[in-house]
Amino acid sequence: MKLTLTVNGTEYARTIEPRLLLIHFLRDELGLTGSHWGCDTSNCGACVVWLDETPVKSCTVLAAMTDGRRVTTVEGLARNGVLDPVQEGFSACHGLQCGFCTPGMMMTARWLLDRNPNPTAAEVREAISGQICRCTGYENIVRSVLWAAGNDGNDGNEGNDGNDGSDDDGRD
Template structure:
């Protein structure tokens, strides 16, 4: 069957088997290997991508079901050559160790910050509760998301500040 969707802003159309999972379509057909495949049972959350801006475990969705929709993977987080604040937060606060769960965690964290720009640590833990990290103990992941939230708040505040009043001839 033929399936068409938008992936990271690009329209793609491919001939696929109807039983192909979205995770395998992204990785094997499109070569977007940032989305990891861990369990096929929706338990680990390493395969989280967005479908129409909502986090979805791509191992539980057929590629055909994503037809006509917008899919965003971890490769689509960075914009205009600049890392997303969530990606920067994971770097700054060591939110990853082995990195296997990281793409799914980042996609979930970005979705959380889009809905709630200042989540508490408990709200972050709740948001990522459907994902398993076997290395970090989650503390650095929570710190990474908090860092991203603070970074975005600082940028918003800096952009909202009124420009310095222009002066002429040294007068205030």
């Protein structure tokens, strides 16, 4: 079948098998390998991309279902060469180790911050709860997203009341 969609602002037209999963379309057809495949069962979230305005697990979406829609992947997170604060936050706060879950985590983080510019640590944990990270124990991912909230445009993070994510015992 014929598929036309916009990925990271670029329109693509391809002929595909209807059964093709979106994750494989992005990775194998378009060469956008930043989004990863991790589990088959929509449990791990390594494949999270945006479909129009919301993150979805692209291992469980057919490419055919995206016809006429917009897809945004990690490759579309930076704008005009400028990193998204979420990307900077993950580096600043050691929010990644092996880097495999990172693109999906960042796509969800951006979505969260667009809807809730000053999330608590608990809200960040809830937002990423459908995504598995085997490296960080999530703590530094939470810190990364809160860092990004504090550095997102003019929205300060000062009003953040999330005290269950900070680790300021000063003993380290």
